[in-house]
Amino acid sequence: xxxxxxxxxxxxxxxxxxxxxxxxxxxxxxxxxxxxxxxxxxxxxxxxxxxxxxxxxxxxxxxxxxxxxxxxxxxxxxxxxxxxxxxxxxxxxxxxxxxxxxxxxxxxxxxxxxx
Amino acid sequence: xxxxxxxxxxxxxxxxxxxxxxxxxxxxxxxxxxxxxxxxxxxxxxxxxxxxxxxxxxxxxxxxxxxxxxxxxxxxxxxxxxxxxxxxxxxxxxxxxxxxxxxxxxxxx
Numbered sequence: 072x073x074x075x076x077x078x079x080x081x082x083x084x085x086x087x088x089x090x091x092x093x094x095x096x097x098x099x100x101x102x103x104x105x106x107x108x109x110x111x112x113x114x115x116x117x118x119x120x121x122x123x124x125x126x127x128x129x130x131x132x133x134x135x136x137x138x139x140x141x142x143x144x145x146x147x148x149x150x151x152x153x154x155x156x157x158x159x160x161x162x163x164x165x166x167x168x169x170x171x172x173x174x175x176x177x178x179x180x181x182x183x184x185x186x
Numbered sequence: 187x188x189x190x191x192x193x194x195x196x197x198x199x200x201x202x203x204x205x206x207x208x209x210x211x212x213x214x215x216x217x218x219x220x221x222x223x224x225x226x227x228x229x230x231x232x233x234x235x236x237x238x239x240x241x242x243x244x245x246x247x248x249x250x251x252x253x254x255x256x257x258x259x260x261x262x263x264x265x266x267x268x269x270x271x272x273x274x275x276x277x278x279x280x281x282x283x284x285x286x287x288x289x290x291x292x293x294x295x
Contacts, residue, residue: 115229115273115285164228177221180228 074098075167077178084155084185091151092181094165100145101167105175106138109162121148145170155185188212190286192274197292198264206259206272206289214279218250218257221273223288229273232259261291269293 074097084090094104103122107115119135121127121142129135137159139151148167152159164180190210198204208218217236221229235241235250235257247260261268271288278284 117285177228177231 075165075176075178077165077181079181080179081182086156086185087154089151089153090155090183091149092163094148094167094178096146096167100170102145102170103168104142104148105166106140106150107164107166109164115164152183157185159183160185188278188284190274190276190284192286192289194287195290195292197294199294200264200266202264203260203262204264204291208257208274208286210255210276212276212278212284215252216277219275220248220259221275222270223273224270264293266293266295
């Protein structure tokens with residue numbers, strides 16, 4: 072079946088540094104990828120929608136200069152958390168919509184801890 | 187605004203049947219999905235309803251009534267491993283998923 076892989080699954084970084092999370096569709100092409108954030112015991116919160124080859128569309132309240140999203144190819148989207156702060160610590164999940172069909176597949180998620 | 191409502195917590199005993207309801211108010215509707223999430227993991231897809239009626243997949247069933255903007259997830263023969271959070275999500279007119287806040291299912295032996 073279709074697989075979406077996120078890397079790294081867990082990352083710890085120091086305050087002020089930047090960290091990049093990759094989201095790859097392994098056996099299908101994804102024209103659209105979604106990035107979510109989940110706080111403990113809360114629902115997923117959509118951060119942004121990225122379409123291959125164009126700028127991401129950010130949800131209200133999400134700082135686009137802080138959460139840089141790049142969707143350079145049909146199989147890869149990256150989320151870079153810039154100048155990370157402890158409050159950025161969270162679970163980040165990507166999902167991808169296949170070019171063919173409308174099924175959305177989720178990545179495994181990435182735990183970010185900023186110390 | 188767009189919203190989905192589901193109970194925050196449901197408790198049941200092992201072997202029983204439990205129903206988790208979801209009502210929605212969204213701009214456009216392209217199907218109701220259910221996801222299961224164990225603590226610390228990503229959500230996993232359970233079911234999808236685009237048309238009215240009941241969809242059955244093993245011990246899990248999902249129901250949709252578009253006229254009532256309502257659906258539910260039915261879990262039968264509950265097992266301890268079913269303890270998790272269950273999210274309903276609606277695909278809106280932009281094909282984005284609008285999520286409910288999740289229902290924590292607690293199963294007692």
